[in-house]
Amino acid sequence: MKNSKELHSNCPIQYTLDMIGGKWKLVILWHLTNDKVMRYGEIKRSLTGITHKMLSQQLKELEANGLIHREEYPQVPPKVEYSLTELGKSLLPVLQSMSEWGEKSLL
Template identity: 70%
Template sequence: MEIKNEVNYGCPIEYTMNLIAGKWKLVILWHLSQEKVMRYGEIKKSLNNITHKMLSQQLKELEADGFIHREAYSQIPPKVEYSLTRSGESLIPILESMSKWGKNHLKEK
């Protein structure tokens, strides 16, 4: 099955990696899968050493690709919440497998 998109990908893995590539994207998705809804500050606290610029960029890309939903509330002080979309939730089994593999691999080291 050939995937049609703006770019011609060699295989489905290449297409998937293009969407989730980024040092922090999978970690952001993992934290959202655990907490369901998180505010920007909560996400930032859960990630070690991420800059404001990088977090903002990664969140914007995840939202543009349909993996997360951004809900902005018009109130003072401003409130923004992030959650997984159905597409983002579909990655949870993959993230769980990666977490399990990481735990097992760390034990071996």
């Protein structure tokens, strides 16, 4: 079976959408910009309307795609932190452009 890169080698836009597509992934990545490290609860509070199940799923997919890093600390209660990987940070210019476009379009 071909991996995602092989399946979309002729369409980089489709590959990109597979990595970051969906209602929440870009917003999660945006909240993790500026070398932020956030705990699960902080991310949840920053996203109005997301369910626990959806946030967990989106975080797992972003981690599997290599865009975020999940650090789990063995303590009680458990502590888990999320941050951008270098690959995730490479999306910052795209996210910044989208933010600027959104600000202009809201006027």
